[in-house]
Amino acid sequence: MPIPEPKPARAVLSYLTQIQAVADTEIRKLRRDPSELLTRAFQPVVWLLLFGEVMANVRGLNTTGQSYLDFLAPGILAQSVLFSAIFYGISVIWERDLGVLHRQLVSPAPRSALVLGKAVSAGARGVAQAVIVYALALMLGIGLSFRPFDILGVIALIWLGSALFSTFSLMIACLVKTRERFMGIGQVLTMPIFFASNAIYPIELMPHWLQSVSLSNPLTYEVDGIRTLMLQNGLSRYGLPIDFAVLLVLTGLCVAIAAHLYPRLAE
Amino acid sequence: MSEPKAVIITDYLTKTYGDVPAVEAVSMTVMEGEIVGLIGPNGAGKSTLIKMLTTLLPPSSGDALIAGYSILTAPAKVRAHIGYVPQLLSSDGNLTGYENLLMSARLYLVPHHEREERIRSALALMELADAGDRLVQHYSGGMIRRLEIAQAMLHEPAILFLDEPTVGLDPVARHGIWKHMRELRDRVGMTMLMATHQMDEAEALCDRIAILHDGRLQAIGTPGALKADVSPDATLDDVFAAITGSEIAKEGSLRLIQQGRSSAHAHS
């Protein structure tokens, strides 16, 4: 029996079901084995505890009225989102090598739904990371904001950032197709994205050329948004609408490109 | 009785890797309700042909109509009408059997109110009812194959593509798979195209056999007709030897055995 043609009104619901098909399996696997989440939590601890405490003593680090630790915490949260999402492609290459991915690609689900399913599950990982960073920040006495609107905003930003960097990672995975090559490229990419942003220092400290690089780096807007909403005295440099708009547009672009390239993984 | 109709028609289907043709100008037709075997030595192009027909691999030239839809111009329609059991084991070892089926049910948009019932009956049909809540990485090879068939047929496709469905299985598990394939054909009239290395498998299951060698379709016909063409008392092995000039390796190559074993166990 062929699958009934979805009616236009139903089409959206069908599309969401297909996104859920992929996202739900990923989230089930994550819940079953959260060890990766825990090992990833180690990095923010090191950054905040070691790097943060030392750098807080550097005079002349103008962090616009915030203490350096306050300034740093949102940057580290964004960093942990970046790092866990940017290597997402490797698990997809792994699934391709096992043959698990073919099962999805041979289904009639639109390729964009398959990619979005992965993006949604990356967001769930990101939010789990955020819980850990928030707990740590609380222990360090960082002035966190717990207003419901702010929390929702941070969750949305983390979801968007995870979706953006994970689909970007998927794009690369579709192009390189092997774990070895992917690891190489992943290492090369993460450091520049991280350091050429406002995550750990204000971009005013950068030379001019680097400031322009930072301004075209989506992580800068991710950090700006989180810095605005995560802290009690958060102030946005670029404005929340700009932060969200940049992330949304780039995510849309990456999803479109990744969906276009996705079938290559089965070849 | 309605007129039998062709559900797979390939038209000079070709795939070239670099200058090496993996599948070359294959034209063949499969009728509704038939089980057709695709036989050929390692590297003959069986998997490549099946991957093109399932829209996973774009052909270099030529076309194919699956259930009336072109793999070139309507791949999504093709996908809605087919099920695929790949050569590599494809169920997710970190999920339970039920969860694997749930993913398929959602991807294929099985109506929400039918989902549980269909998953349960697919598990029962494949004799996995008791194993549904266990992680697939603890399944035996035969159980995983049965689960994959369950996943591939959950949406009741018109055509099932199977790439070496019994490789690496013990004789009991093999016969189990055969039994289930026959049931699917007899009960719902599912059409099947199955790649295999094993002559006894082809003989036991297939209405017709297509012999592929160096990417070319060398012969296609009923087992009886193929044998009669060679000599009155020929076996399928003789047919194969006559056509390809080689004896098919009885045990399969090392690569195949490794592939067969790279089951969900390698997962964790």
Ligand SMILES: Nc1ncnc2c1ncn2[C@@H]1O[C@H](COP(=O)(O)OP(=O)(O)OP(=O)(O)O)[C@@H](O)[C@H]1O
């Ligand atoms: N991605 C690829 N790149 C280059 N060559 C390939 C690729 N995939 C397959 N081939 C080649 O195409 C030919 C056909 O391969 P295919 O896997 O279709 O054979 P097969 O009949 O399925 O063999 P087996 O019985 O070993 O599974 C082989 O020569 C193989 O080396």
Ligand SMILES: [Mg+2]
């Ligand atoms: Mg093969």
